[in-house]
Amino acid sequence: MAHDIDDRVNLFLRSLEAFDFTAARTMCTKAATVRQNDGQGEQPIEQSLDRLRSITADVDSLSYDVIRRFRNPDEVLQQHVLHLAGIDGSRSDVHAAVYFRFQDGLIDRIEEYVYAEPALTAARPRDPA
Template sequence: MGKNIGEKAIQCLRRLEAYDFAGMRAMCTDTATVWHNDGNGEQTIDEKLERLKPLVTGVASLRYDVIRQFQNSHEVLQQHVLHLAMTDGSRGEVHAAMYFRFKDDLVDRIEEYAYAVPADDDTAGDTA
């Protein structure tokens, strides 16, 4: 593989941060698939990106902070936190584990298990 695939996985996220859906799509194979724990099952990358586009209107900014990353010759597994600032002023975080599989230097498969938590919740850690 040419470029470090760990860097490529992060570059995919940076393109999403910039709402560069076409740039993200260009980093994927023609047959790339996505699975997410949102209950929608497996989708093509095109279907997933089309579902993300309308969400942009309610999001003022988003930022992925990669906490750790593991890779082998054609796979990347990483843990990250997605920080969201909404247009209404609210904020949130999505904690996730994401898997990328590469084929011919392009993303061929993405799997994401995510859990959303409100960033402004100061009761986190309180016990009843």
């Protein structure tokens, strides 16, 4: 089963990369919900997909780079970077930790925690004491 939900999460992400929000929606239960750390609270999956769809007007491509993934029989927790390439040539990265819960082989809940990657700073010389 673990391999199967890995494949399902990968297919969900590939659908989003292809801007195929209809295919992504079919991989979810009718009552699927999404919670993000954006202050909006829990929302139906349709609302979350519509939000992502709305930003694709300014995006040439998006791709998910999965850093690591943990799984239980009906759950996946992963850390990934969403790479966005704008139609104007701009590029940006969104770092996130995402939890997927499955019910009967379909995604039933997504929790997404987006965070800023700290910038690397040069080491300061030590004060001689």
